[in-house]
Amino acid sequence: VEAEDTNALRAAVDRLHVADLADLIEQLSHEQRRILIAALGDDLDPELLSELHGPVLTEVMELIGPRGTAEALSQLDTDDAVYVLNEADDEQQREVMAELSVEDRLMLQSGLSYPEESAGRLMQRDVVAVADFWTVGRVLQYLRREADLPDRFYEIVVIDGDRRPVGTVPLDRILRTNADLPIGMIMEPAEHLVPVDMDQEEVAFLFQQYRLVSAAVVDRDGRLAGAVTADDIADVIEAEVEEDAMLLGGVAETDIQETVWTTTRTRFAWLFVNLGTAILASAVIGMFDAAIEKIVALAILMPIVASMGGNAATQTLTVAVRTLATKELTTANARRVVLKEALVGAINGVVFAAIVGGIGFLWFGDWELGLVFAMSMIINMVAGALAGVMIPLVLDRFGIDPAIASGVFVTTVTDVVGFFAFLGLAALLLL
Amino acid sequence: VEAEDTNALRAAVDRLHVADLADLIEQLSHEQRRILIAALGDDLDPELLSELHGPVLTEVMELIGPRGTAEALSQLDTDDAVYVLNEADDEQQREVMAELSVEDRLMLQSGLSYPEESAGRLMQRDVVAVADFWTVGRVLQYLRREADLPDRFYEIVVIDGDRRPVGTVPLDRILRTNADLPIGMIMEPAEHLVPVDMDQEEVAFLFQQYRLVSAAVVDRDGRLAGAVTADDIADVIEAEVEEDAMLLGGVAETDIQETVWTTTRTRFAWLFVNLGTAILASAVIGMFDAAIEKIVALAILMPIVASMGGNAATQTLTVAVRTLATKELTTANARRVVLKEALVGAINGVVFAAIVGGIGFLWFGDWELGLVFAMSMIINMVAGALAGVMIPLVLDRFGIDPAIASGVFVTTVTDVVGFFAFLGLAALLLL
Structure with a gap:
């Protein structure tokens, strides 16, 4: 590519399947993309457009111009053409539409009239x-x-x-x-x-x-x-499971192709929400500043209580969100699942209470501190397990996607409960 | 079901598609399952077995006995029969094998001889x-x-x-x-x-x-x-994306059907690893106990630094693990992506530094404390972004599934760096 050797490039591209060519193009830099698309010229396979995604797709449409894009769209299946046009920005869409034949334009306009992520967008018009x-x-x-x-x-x-x-x-x-x-x-x-x-x-x-x-x-x-x-459905299944996984991780989508600026902005929102919950948890700590001043070991051990509760909650939450999506977790078995999760949290809570109680005693030589540490561990792991399954259930009942909002609520619960239980018990029993 | 009205049950089941019947059975209690399977008797559709999963499947095989299971297997497509037999426990497998015809047994044995999750397990033998x-x-x-x-x-x-x-x-x-x-x-x-x-x-x-x-x-x-x-592939795609999401959440699989005991055990391992990393982070806090004793505000604010770094890292990690799985993130564009993530972390770090610096000043009326808070926020968010993308890349390079192990390393980095930067800077500048 660097050498801008048009003929060699064409020959190499000819040997590639169009889906592999699309992957290659997505990995190139802007400049390399420009050279490659120019080298392909009129030989560009229309299917290539339907294999590209997001910003790279709009960039390639820009490179081949409205007329070239319109030409390509008229050769694609309707579902693919609607997909490509939908990804274009408003101005591109207008320019490309102007270059299309009346028949194609009407067909694509009716395709775009179906709501996004609906069957109307996925379907092929031609049916036997x-x-x-x-x-x-x-x-x-x-x-x-x-x-x-x-x-x-x-x-x-x-x-x-x-x-x-x-x-x-x-x-x-x-x-x-x-x-x-x-x-x-x-x-x-x-x-x-x-x-x-x-x-x-x-x-x-x-x-x-x-x-x-x-x-x-x-x-x-x-x-x-x-x-x-079915070939369209494979992509949908992947996208839907991926969407839930991304939301749980606090990101809107796999934004690897987005610009630094777009990525920064979309991630900011989630971090801002997290800042609010972190401050709430710190306010709980602030309630017990006198206890911490007297026993600095409390400040050292308290993140462990919060972290273990948070992890137990995340485990439960991950399973709950996924099984709600696959309809394995329903109102019919909700009570049974909640009870089971509470029991799992309690058993692991007791086991880890024994472990951390021992650690607390060995580290600071204070068996009362170890006892407080152990008790708060049980409380927070049960609270985490309950929050992990009940919060997504409640959100789902109210028609809110549990993947998008559960994480914030759940870690807030385990941070607040964790700090409050540990420091509160310490203030009560040790001072 | 409760009334054990066999005829009404059969009539109701007859109207259900076998896949829906399987879902229904998975939601019933053990006792209800026993009654339903008994009511179905010989009318049981062999396809039902291939639609069930895990513990419920072995339970149903137990209920219909080795002969009934062998009968059903002989009527299934080979890929489905191999799937069912593979889920059976060792004793069930032996008993069912003994009831099969020689021809079926050889066919299933050769099917089981392919490694799990290989094409040999997915394929249908009969081909035109x-x-x-x-x-x-x-x-x-x-x-x-x-x-x-x-x-x-x-x-x-x-x-x-x-x-x-x-x-x-x-x-x-x-x-x-x-x-x-x-x-x-x-x-x-x-x-x-x-x-x-x-x-x-x-x-x-x-x-x-x-x-x-x-x-x-x-x-x-x-x-x-x-x-x-393609119909087999839809399940594989879902399972593979789900597997990564589950591993990131710290669970081995969607264990909603497993017993309390199995669930507790499998989740214990991950929690135990997390305990180790939490203790490591606490040890870092322990290094600065003198500083905390003097300025208790440090104990109050330090979880915010760790939490924000952890969230920024989780966002980056989620995208990195997913794009590694879909081959969007490769050695070809790794450098570009790492640089981009570091930049995103730095920009959000500076913005949040300004916010928390203000909060630190307003809360405790100490501009120097606010400055330390802000500086450590930038450091930890850049560290989190770098760890979030580089750790999965390195694991992937060494042939380790990044979904399984990244989470532990990444949160350890943000906890350790967060506490060390904040408390260390405070000890240096405030004391």
């Missing part, structure tokens, strides 16, 4: 649909003659006179069936129809639960609007 | 394979006459005389092609062959990267051994 009275032979003939079919499909949708799906037929069943049977005889009833405005997380759940490879999407009147396939 | 000189018409005839085909398939594998895959043909292409063309003419070259011992995470990566719906699996001699399909 046939009437239920057609014979298998007629379907085969239609497939062989019709040129305007989707690139790849795995089942055929059977529709009634109003374009409402009544069933689906996997392709292997068509291949295994006698040509003179009507297709309505071999179809499976359309059980798992996806409404256009269903959230993509729900769609992914359907695919996983019923092991689907393809599902018909219907509009608000129940008419066939498109189809979602 | 044809010779490259067959015409499309002959393939169609074969599909229509052959009874022993997999339940569902999406492409046909083309093999040479040694059963080595040379290409694949998606079913829709067969349906669209003239019957007298040889299949070798319309096949796609076999680019994405999966070796039996490839790790399932790698297999999932192939499926996502190249948007596959099905891939042929080959044995160590390059001969066709089976096929993996």
Whole structure:
């Protein structure tokens, strides 16, 4: 790339799968990207755009210009074209739209009209649909003659006179069936129809639960609007699980491609909330400044109580948030799970109380201090376990995503309870 | 269920999809499970076993006995049967094996011989394979006459005389092609062959990267051994992302179905490691006990420095672990990402230094204390950002899964650096 050797570059790129080329481009610097895109020129595979993400995608669109982008979009499947256009900034979107044919523009505008992360955004518009009275032979003939079919499909949708799906037929069943049977005889009833405005997380759940490879999407009147396939769902599943993991870690998304400035701003909010809770915990310590002045060992040991409670809580929280997302934790078994977590917290609390009680005694030679240390450890680990499972349950009940807000509440509980229990017991028993 | 009304139960269960029934069973208590399984009796759908997990699965196998389990296994696809058998405990496995036919037993034994989480475990044995000189018409005839085909398939594998895959043909292409063309003419070259011992995470990566719906699996001699399909991959993707999220939260897996005792034991290890690092941090505090005795405000403010550094580090760590897993973070861009994270940490560090410096001054009326507070905040947030990205990078370089061990190291760094910087600066400047 450095040498700007156009021909060698083209040859190297030709050997790459478009998805690998996209990964390569995301790892280059801005300058290298400019050179590479210029070298590719008109040879650029339109699919490349649908494999890029976020800031790199808008940068590449900038490099190939509105006309080049419009050209590429017109060759993509509708779901991919809508994805690319959605990532463009407002000005790019306007410029590209102006370069599109009227037909493509209307199609993309209707695609963009579905809410983000809905089935309407995931679906491919072109679907192979046939009437239920057609014979298998007629379907085969239609497939062989019709040129305007989707690139790849795995089942055929059977529709009634109003374009409402009544069933689906996997392709292997068509291949295994006698040509003179009507297709309505071999179809499976359309059980798992996806409404256009269903959230993509729900769609992914359907695919996983019923092991689907393809599902018909219907509009608000129940008419066939498109189809979602398993290859799109793989990305959704990954994105949804990743989203929860990122939120638990206090970040909005994997922002590795974002600028320093954007990253700093998005992370600031979470750190600011954390500062508030840390000050709250410190205010609790401030209540006991007299005790600390007399026994400096309290200041040395108190972070251990808070830290162990916080870790026990994080363990419980991680499991609770995940099992709420997969619907393993529900109102039906909530009581049982809360009881179990409290018990786990209590048992580990007692074990660690014995350990830290001994440490407290050996370190400072004071068995009363060891006792206070041990007692506060049990209290905080049970409190942590309870907070770790109950806070996400309550947030979920109120319709708030537990992944986004649980962490703050839970560590606040264990810091406050930890410091209060340890210093309070010390003030009561040791002074 | 409570009323043990067998007929009503059966009728209710009949209306449920087997995957939903499995979810229901996982939410019941032990006693309710026993009643439900007894009511189902011989009507039990074999697929039910493959939809259950962990302890609930072994419990249900116990309830239906070795003969019933063997019966069910013989009706399942090989990948599902291997999954079920693998979850059984050793004694159950032996008993069930004894009840199986020789043929089934050999098949399952060879399935179990592949390493866990490998492609060999995921694959379905039955694959539709044809010779490259067959015409499309002959393939169609074969599909229509052959009874022993997999339940569902999406492409046909083309093999040479040694059963080595040379290409694949998606079913829709067969349906669209003239019957007298040889299949070798319309096949796609076999680019994405999966070796039996490839790790399932790698297999999932192939499926996502190249948007596959099905891939042929080959044995160590390059001969066709089976096929993996997208519906199996959805579960793998979810499991792998979930695994990383769980490890970051300090738990081995979503243990909601495990007993109190198992859960307590598995979580103990992580808490024990955390105790060690917390004691290390406390030892640092202990070095400055004289300073704390004189200025008790130090004890009150020091947890804020450690907590903010810890949070900044967790944010960076979460992104680093995730992008290492998705191969977005590589040796090629590691330097750029480390620099960026350090810069983000420094900017947020300066902003929060200004905030906490003000707080320190207002709270305790001591501008020198505020200055020490602010300086240590910058130091710890930069240290946290650097540790958050460099520790996972180093672990990854040494072939250790960064998700499992990063958390401990990173919080140790921010606790130790936070306490040392704050108390050390205070001892130097304030005393």
